[in-house]
Amino acid sequence: MTAPNVQGSIRRRLTILLTLGAAGLAVVVFFLIQSVAREIAQSSQDNILSASAISIIDSARIDTDGELSIDLPYSSLSMLDSVTDERAFYAIDLDEDFLTGYEMMPRPRPSVENSTTYTSATFLGSEIRVASVNRTISMDDRIAILTVSVAQTLNGLEQTLAQIRSGALTLGIGFFLVTAGLALVIARTAILPLRRLTESVSRRGPKDLRPVAAPVPLEMEPLVSSLNSLMQRLDTSLSRSEDFIAEAAHRLRTPLAIVRTRADVVLRRSETPQNREAVQDIIRAIDESSRAAGQLLDHAMVTFRADDLTRESLDLKTLAIDAIERIRPIAEMRDIDLRMDGGIDRNISGDQILILNALHNVLDNAVKYSSPESLITVSLSQDGTSASVSVSDQGQGFGKDVPTLMAKRFKRGDNTQNIVGSGLGLTIARDVVTAHGGTLTIENIKEGGACVSLFWPLQP
Amino acid sequence: MRFLLIEDNTNLAQAVVERLSLDGHVVDHAVNLSDGHAFCATTDYDMILLDIMLPDGDGRAFLKHHRASQSKTPVIAITARSEVSDRVSILDLGADDYMVKPIDFAELEARCRAVLRRNGGGAQNLIQHGNCRFDPLAGTLYIDDTSIPLRARELRLFELLINAPNQIFSKSQLVDRLFSYDADVSENAIEVYIGRLRKHLEGAKIVIRTVRGLGYKLELL
Numbered sequence: 059m060t061a062p063n064v065q066g067s068i069r070r071r072l073t074i075l076l077t078l079g080a081a082g083l084a085v086v087v088f089f090l091i092q093s094v095a096r097e098i099a100q101s102s103q104d105n106i107l108s109a110s111a112i113s114i115i116d117s118a119r120i121d122t123d124g125e126l127s128i129d130l131p132y133s134s135l136s137m138l139d140s141v142t143d144e145r146a147f148y149a150i151d152l153d154e155d156f157l158t159g160y161e162m163m164p165r166p167r168p169s170v171e172n173s174t175t176y177t178s179a180t181f182l183g184s185e186i187r188v189a190s191v192n193r194t195i196s197m198d199d200r201i202a203i204l205t206v207s208v209a210q211t212l213n214g215l216e217q218t219l220a221q222i223r224s225g226a227l228t229l230g231i232g233f234f235l236v237t238a239g240l241a242l243v244i245a246r247t248a249i250l251p252l253r254r255l256t257e258s259v260s261r262r263g264p265k266d267l268r269p270v271a272a273p274v275p276l277e278m279e280p281l282v283s284s285l286n287s288l289m290q291r292l293d294t295s296l297s298r299s300e301d302f303i304a305e306a307a308h309r310l311r312t313p314l315a316i317v318r319t320r321a322d323v324v325l326r327r328s329e330t331p332q333n334r335e336a337v338q339d340i341i342r343a344i345d346e347s348s349r350a351a352g353q354l355l356d357h358a359m360v361t362f363r364a365d366d367l368t369r370e371s372l373d374l375k376t377l378a379i380d381a382i383e384r385i386r387p388i389a390e391m392r393d394i395d396l397r398m399d400g401g402i403d404r405n406i407s408g409d410q411i412l413i414l415n416a417l418h419n420v421l422d423n424a425v426k427y428s429s430p431e432s433l434i435t436v437s438l439s440q441d442g443t444s445a446s447v448s449v450s451d452q453g454q455g456f457g458k459d460v461p462t463l464m465a466k467r468f469k470r471g472d473n474t475q476n477i478v479g480s481g482l483g484l485t486i487a488r489d490v491v492t493a494h495g496g497t498l499t500i501e502n503i504k505e506g507g508a509c510v511s512l513f514w515p516l517q518p
Numbered sequence: 519m520r521f522l523l524i525e526d527n528t529n530l531a532q533a534v535v536e537r538l539s540l541d542g543h544v545v546d547h548a549v550n551l552s553d554g555h556a557f558c559a560t561t562d563y564d565m566i567l568l569d570i571m572l573p574d575g576d577g578r579a580f581l582k583h584h585r586a587s588q589s590k591t592p593v594i595a596i597t598a599r600s601e602v603s604d605r606v607s608i609l610d611l612g613a614d615d616y617m618v619k620p621i622d623f624a625e626l627e628a629r630c631r632a633v634l635r636r637n638g639g640g641a642q643n644l645i646q647h648g649n650c651r652f653d654p655l656a657g658t659l660y661i662d663d664t665s666i667p668l669r670a671r672e673l674r675l676f677e678l679l680i681n682a683p684n685q686i687f688s689k690s691q692l693v694d695r696l697f698s699y700d701a702d703v704s705e706n707a708i709e710v711y712i713g714r715l716r717k718h719l720e721g722a723k724i725v726i727r728t729v730r731g732l733g734y735k736l737e738l739l
Contacts, residue, residue: 311598312527315620319533322623326540326694334690348620387615387628390670391697431669 068252069245076241080234088230095222099215100187107189108174110134111208114148115193118206124198126152138210147181147209153202165207168192178212185212251275255282267293311348318344353482356415360486364493368409371517374402374445375438377410381417382436385425393431396421400438402445406514408494413514416490419483420449420510427453427508440516444496448511455502487512519630520561521545524554524580525569525596534567537623541695542681550574555583563591565630570597570608578611585612592633596621624697631655645680647738648723652680661722668718671696675711679726679736688733708734 113134119127128150138146149159164179165188174191190207251274258272269286318341325337382396389396406413424434432452439446487510488498496514503509521538523545525531535545546561548554551574558566566584570577577595584593595613608616614633617626634655645652651660654677659666668676678687678695689705696711712734716726723739 311619312530315598316527316530316533318620319530319537319623323533323537323540326537326691329688329690331690344620345622348618352618387632388625390632391624391628393669393671430671 069249072245072248073241076244077238080237080241083237084230084234087233088226091226091229092219092223095226096219099218099222103187103210103212103215104174104176104189106137107176107187107208107210108191110138110146111148111174111189111191111206114150114208115191115204115206118193118195118204120195120197126157126195126197126204128158134208138208144214145184145211147186149207151205151207159207163207163209164188165205165209166190168205171203179209181209185216186210187212187215251278259285267296310351314344314348318348350482353419353486356419357482357486357489360412360415360489360493363409363412364489367412367493369407370410371405371407372410372413374406374413374447374514377413378417378436378438378447381414381421384418385421388422389425389428389434392425392428394425394428395433396436397433398436398438402438402440404440404445404516406445406494407517408514412490412493416487416512417447419487420447420512423483423510424449424451424453424508427451429453442516444513444515446511446513448509450503450507450509452505452507455506455508456500484510519543519564522548522554522557522561522563522566522591524548524551524566524572524577526550526572527569534621541623541627551577551580554580558584558587558589558591564634566591566593567626568593568595568613570595578608581608581611581613590637592637594626594629594633624695647680647683650722650724652676659718661719666718671711672714672718675708676715679715679734680724683736683738686729686733686735691733 111134113131114128117129117131117134119129121127130148135146135148138144147160147163149161149163149165150157151165160181163181163186164177166175166177168175168190171192171194174189177188177190179186179188186209188207188209190205192203192205195202195204254272255270255274255278258270267289269289270282274282321337321340321344325334325341328334328337378398382398386396421434421436428434428451434452435448435450437446437448437450439448484498484500491498491512491514494514496512499511499513501509501511521543523531523534525534525547526549528549531547531549535547538545546557546563548557551572554566554568557563568577568580572580581593581595584591592614593612595608595616596619597608597616598619614636615629617629635657645654649662652658654673657668657670657673659668659673659676674696675692678692689708692708693705696708712726712728719725725737725739727735727737729735
């Protein structure tokens with residue numbers, strides 16, 4: 059089976075997208091909180107500054123002798139520096155003339171009467187916030203504009219803002235972590251129906267091609283529909299090809315059987331050596347073709363079943379006995395004796411039909427290549443992890459061929475003339491053993507003969 | 519032996535009947551399952567050869583019915599399919615053995631022998647001549663109550679000869695009966711087996727004679 063071409067992962071993509079979104083949102087939240095906090099802090103400071111300036115300007119009086127007098131109310135400046143260790147400054151101007159306070163203090167000139175103007179500036183090495191209010195007053199001889207500016211350093215504000223910033227940072231990180239966690243959960247939940255579908259499809263046996271019946275979400279409906287229709291087509295074509303193979307075998311084998319039987323009768327009745335030889339050739343050719351057809355079918359069946367192995371707990375010894383008894387009548391025809399020794403007391407797990415087929419093919423090979431009146435020994439043994447069935451005969455062995463080449467498809471040894479066989483037997487046996495996670499080994503026995511061993515992993 | 523052959527293809531059935539008759543067997547032929555049941559009800563057979571695909575039903579149905587009716591006649595299923603799964607289910611349903619078409623008659627004979635031996639129905643086939651007692655199914659030959667070990671081929675050769683005393687068998691006839699065709703066997707191989715049988719039969723009131731130019735025959739003394 060070829061592995062699908064995998065590119066990316068829905069789950070990973072979802073997780074990354076959602077996490078990136080969460081990170082973006084967290085940054086926005088962080089800056090939003092910070093700027094709102096700054097604005098609120100700024101406006102409350104501005105209100106205090108403005109209140110202070112207004113309380114000062116409210117205390118301005120024109121004496122009876124026409125002199126301007128301003129009583130700085132105590133609270134007007136104490137409210138600015140008492141709570142924190144802020145420093146407060148002020149400056150009072152009449153028109154363009156500086157009256158009192160800090161002359162060098164930067165201050166805006168309100169353009170509109172009775173309004174408050176704010177500005178930020180640097181004074182004496184500190185960031186300050188300045189609020190200025192003005193009022194028109196009438197002196198005895200003229201109208202003048204009195205401007206009161208009050209300023210406060212920003213140390214406290216910066217401190218508060220730093221606190222808020224770290225709070226916002228914690229909040230942002232917390233927000234990010236929670237949403238990232240949610241993203242993982244969401245991504246997992248989103249692909250859950252996909253995984254369920256996968257499980258329901260992969261749990262099926264090799265011949266279960268019914269449509270998917272379990273409920274699926276709307277988005278997966280097209281996928282499941284096309285999957286169902288694919289399986290239906292596969293089912294149709296599979297059953298067609300299975301029927302076809304069975305039908306073809308039936309149609310071919312019956313006429314072959316007629317020819318074979320008629321030829322047998324003719325052989326019995328023919329006396330001349332030439333005729334006998336010809337008819338024997340016919341019979342041999344029929345046997346060869348029907349054997350080849352059988353092994354091709356077996357091989358196809360093995361390939362088909364090995365793709366998705368049935369796993370039953372099986373007693374290898376029972377299977378070996380079955381296979382031996384099945385082949386015994388054929389062996390007896392040539393006075394070949396079959397013996398079994400050793401034993402296996404633990405089970406293996408696998409497909410009974412395939413394992414019987416493999417054993418049958420190995421035994422069939424041994425009988426075919428054995429000389430008459432010889433002995434075939436089937437030895438069972440086991441070690442900690444595997445059980446083995448070794449079939450040894452007293453035939454000619456595997457000849458000069460490198461034994462490892464023998465199990466290749468259609469390959470036959472160099473000493474097999476006149477023996478009916480298609481060469482697929484060992485290939486089938488090896489494929490079955492390999493599908494079960496075992497190995498097949500072949501060797502020549504020193505005293506003459508071949509030994510084929512099948513090793514099967516034991517059930518844990 | 520008396521066979522019942524249940525096979526819908528009459529061409530094949532005729533050939534099989536003719537072929538089995540050559541070996542001295544009696545064969546009745548049923549073309550479908552209901553005929554098969556009818557034959558079974560009226561005659562005792564030694565062996566039933568059952569085709570699995572039949573026009574009026576699956577041969578497996580016959581097997582079920584056959585087993586349910588307590589019949590002891592063994593059944594060898596003949597199938598045109600060769601998938602192992604098919605074979606396993608045939609055996610599960612009560613066939614004693616199965617063969618895949620085309621039938622190798624030497625193999626059929628061997629399988630019949632094995633099935634009959636397993637079912638233990640051999641007592642009535644005992645052949646006795648003078649001081650010889652022969653049970654072809656069990657494969658035992660006694661001379662003066664001494665058991666003589668015979669190999670499968672020697673056994674079949676002896677069985678052929680003793681079933682038709684005084685009949686002359688040519689070498690080629692014997693080769694046909696004794697060897698399957700997957701091995702090239704020269705007719706001289708028969709001489710080896712005749713020689714062995716003669717050795718086994720020393721002291722018996724039976725002798726195998728060579729008829730020059732024609733073959734061999736067994737004579738009772």
